[in-house]
Amino acid sequence: AGPMNDEYAEAIRQCNPDGPLMLYVFKMVPTNDRGRFYAFGRVFSGTVRTGEKVHIMGPNFQIGKKNDHFIKYIQRTVIMMGRCPVAIEDIPAGNSVGLVGI
Numbered sequence: 001a002g003p004m005n006d007e008y009a010e011a012i013r014q015c016n017p018d019g020p021l022m023l024y025v026f027k028m029v030p031t032n033d034r035g036r037f038y039a040f041g042r043v044f045s046g047t048v049r050t051g052e053k054v055h056i057m058g059p060n061f062q063i064g065k066k067n068d069h070f071i072k073y074i075q076r077t078v079i080m081m082g083r084c085p086v087a088i089e090d091i092p093a094g095n096s097v098g099l100v101g102i
Contacts, residue, residue: 011045017092038098044057048097049090056102067089075101
């Protein structure tokens with residue numbers, strides 16, 4: 001939902017690594033650390049980096065309201081190599097990523 005001709009929609013269409021960060025988390029997997037999860041998702045535009053501040057909009061988010069909206073910092077960015085996570089500094093658009101701390 002939203003306009004199909006704004007900067008966000010255009011960056012997603014172009015899979016632009018320099019555009020605004022747009023990422024969809026599709027799975028939460030528990031880590032070995034109790035209470036921590038890997039949030040696995042795909043980067044549709046922008047580049048996700050360790051330490052970056054992100055806005056998380058849940059399924060009940062509505063524009064102009066504060067429900068289901070959180071601001072968090074990404075503690076660790078990983079890619080999966082087989083069954084082992086490998087820490088990496090940043091991941092550009094078009095890739096899958098695992099995030100810790102959100």
